[in-house]
Amino acid sequence: MSGKPKTAISPTRGEDYPEWYQQVIKAADLAEVSPVRGCMVIKPWGYALWENMQRVLDRMFKDTGHQNAYFPLFIPMSFLEQEAKHVDGFAKECAVVTHHRLEPGPDGGLVPAGPLEEPLIVRPTSETIIGAMYAKWVQSYRDLPIKINQWANVVRWELRTRLFLRTAEFLWQEGHTAHATSEEAWDETRLMLDVYADFAENYMAMPVLKGEKTAGERFPGAVSTVSIESMMQDLKALQAGTSHFLGQNFSKAQDIKFQDQHGQEVHAWTTSWGVSTRLVGALIMTHSDDDGLVLPPRLAPSHVVILPIYRNDEERASVIEYCQKLAARTREVNYDGQAVRVEIDDRDLRGGEKKWYHVKRGVPIRVEVGPRDVQADGVFVGRRDQPKSAGSSREEFLANLPTILAEMQQGLFDRAAEFREKNTVRLDTLDEFKQYFAEDAPGGFAWCHWSESPEMEQQLKQLKVTARNIPIGQEPEDGKCIFTGQPSSTRAVFARAY
RNA sequence: CGGGGUGUAGCGCAGUCUGGCUAGCGCAUCUGCUUUGGGAGCAGAGGGUCGUAGGUUCGAAUCCUAUCACCCCGACCA
Numbered sequence: 001m002s003g004k005p006k007t008a009i010s011p012t013r014g015e016d017y018p019e020w021y022q023q024v025i026k027a028a029d030l031a032e033v034s035p036v037r038g039c040m041v042i043k044p045w046g047y048a049l050w051e052n053m054q055r056v057l058d059r060m061f062k063d064t065g066h067q068n069a070y071f072p073l074f075i076p077m078s079f080l081e082q083e084a085k086h087v088d089g090f091a092k093e094c095a096v097v098t099h100h101r102l103e104p105g106p107d108g109g110l111v112p113a114g115p116l117e118e119p120l121i122v123r124p125t126s127e128t129i130i131g132a133m134y135a136k137w138v139q140s141y142r143d144l145p146i147k148i149n150q151w152a153n154v155v156r157w158e159l160r161t162r163l164f165l166r167t168a169e170f171l172w173q174e175g176h177t178a179h180a181t182s183e184e185a186w187d188e189t190r191l192m193l194d195v196y197a198d199f200a201e202n203y204m205a206m207p208v209l210k211g212e213k214t215a216g217e218r219f220p221g222a223v224s225t226v227s228i229e230s231m232m233q234d235l236k237a238l239q240a241g242t243s244h245f246l247g248q249n250f251s252k253a254q255d256i257k258f259q260d261q262h263g264q265e266v267h268a269w270t271t272s273w274g275v276s277t278r279l280v281g282a283l284i285m286t287h288s289d290d291d292g293l294v295l296p297p298r299l300a301p302s303h304v305v306i307l308p309i310y311r312n313d314e315e316r317a318s319v320i321e322y323c324q325k326l327a328a329r330t331r332e333v334n335y336d337g338q339a340v341r342v343e344i345d346d347r348d349l350r351g352g353e354k355k356w357y358h359v360k361r362g363v364p365i366r367v368e369v370g371p372r373d374v375q376a377d378g379v380f381v382g383r384r385d386q387p388k389s390a391g392s393s394r395e396e397f398l399a400n401l402p403t404i405l406a407e408m409q410q411g412l413f414d415r416a417a418e419f420r421e422k423n424t425v426r427l428d429t430l431d432e433f434k435q436y437f438a439e440d441a442p443g444g445f446a447w448c449h450w451s452e453s454p455e456m457e458q459q460l461k462q463l464k465v466t467a468r469n470i471p472i473g474q475e476p477e478d479g480k481c482i483f484t485g486q487p488s489s490t491r492a493v494f495a496r497a498y
Numbered sequence: 499c500g501g502g503g504u505g506u507a508g509c510g511c512a513g514u515c516u517g518g519c520u521a522g523c524g525c526a527u528c529u530g531c532u533u534u535g536g537g538a539g540c541a542g543a544g545g546g547u548c549g550u551a552g553g554u555u556c557g558a559a560u561c562c563u564a565u566c567a568c569c570c571c572g573a574c575c576a
């Protein structure tokens with residue numbers, strides 16, 4: 001016995017960040033690697049978190065005029081060949097289905113049989129298959145706009161995978177819209193970016209930078225890609241969501257055209273936008289600490305866990321009864337427009353062990369109830385964002401619960417925002433830039449004047465830094481690109497990234 | 499996909515160089531007793547065709563060949 005560790009997660013963030021990340025996922029029981037290369041199994045606690053994200057986002061999509069639908073998992077290979085730039089971006093990393101039958105093989109195994117006339121691609125994204133349907137559905141300007149979202153799984157044959165951040169198969173939503181005018185499609189692109197930013201900041205408690213991607217970081221085939229970018233606790237950036245203005249590139253390739261009010265035949269303007277289970281990774285790396293997962297209350301699968309403490313059957317009976325009543329009362333409390341989510345953990349485990357189990361899983365509030373609390377009609381309350389627990393009366397606890405949860409939600413956002421602020425700089429020379437992103441330097445977010453150029457690409461590659469985006473809403477400012485000296489009026493944010 | 503590394507019990511590892519007792523240890527699991535407002539103590543038990551397939555040998559976790567998977571570094575990352 002080496003004594004009680006100081007932290008529940010080992011190594012700590014400071015010791016080995018990537019390993020810490022893996023250990024948090026394991027300790028919180030969010031997911032596991034599966035027998036299938038590059039694919040993960042999302043476990044109940046992790047999936048419940050994803051379901052909460054889905055629920056909120058789905059409501060937001062519907063509130064902005066979108067409808068859900070479902071398109072096929074398989075895409076004919078010829079569809080992917082339609083848009084030239086799209087081909088460049090996706091061709092290499094797709095799973096391809098070439099047969100439609102299995103037959104007994106020579107060694108008692110199975111061999112694929114029945115070759116397909118045209119190979120099918122497992123969707124890496126659905127622009128092409130959805131576009132093909134839109135081409136049928138759109139004849140007149142009266143058919144527009146079409147605003148559809150789908151919740152689906154997609155496959156991108158990634159070589160280096162990390163749970164939630166990059167897996168070969170992942171869950172996401174993809175919105176696909178078609179519009180009569182460029183302006184309308186642009187508005188849609190920006191509106192959905194706002195939805196994502198709203199979700200990230202107000203539900204995930206994760207501050208984000210909204211901005212436009214540089215040409216090099218754009219979605220293949222898009223005219224413009226905008227993104228939300230956030231800072232993880234190791235100072236690396238993570239792209240948390242993207243929204244694409246596709247112009248008429250896809251509609252021309254797929255013949256999505258209509259007659260406008262003047263009888264003119266015109267190609268539609270399309271957009272697409274998505275967020276994925278990567279958000280779970282973002283959530284982990286934004287808030288969690290050396291004792292495990294920390295969840296923002298608005299997305300936590302459980303807000304409150306009640307831990308009964310007793311020594312014998314007699315105590316057990318009265319404590320459990322008290323806990324059940326407490327749980328019922330807690331469910332009557334309203335937080336964020338819903339009943340507070342509460343569970344009782346009555347497993348036959350030692351108190352300390354049980355407590356740490358829920359600390360590691362990030363449950364916002366722990367309520368410990370023993371015989372003394374039953375006597376006093378009290379509770380012993382621990383908050384995930386504070387090290388110490390404290391006693392209070394039952395009524396006081398119930399009355400304060402919504403405030404405490406709201407306070408925790410805000411507290412997480414404030415702490416993350418402050419962290420990003422502290423690790424953000426404005427740099428005006430290449431020397432400063434090189435120093436800031438030197439191998440042994442911590443790095444962070446650097447706002448710099450820039451211009452799209454081979455010089456920039458080369459410097460960035462050397463320093464393992466990427467242009468994250470060009471934040472929206474900057475005051476125009478006269479400056480010079482730090483790489484080329486070209487005049488520049490806006491800054492881009494640079495960082496090492498996931 | 500290139501370079502390097504690792505596959506031995508659910509998890510983490512020793513043993514491999516130099517082939518040879520019955521393949522071990524820690525944690526976890528199960529049982530009993532003790533403990534009980536805090537990640538328990540003692541005693542006992544279960545669990546392994548040593549990644550897989552060939553080969554060398556009287557004998558292979560150990561040597562050879564192939565293959566698969568995972569990790570790290572690069573390339574890539576919509």
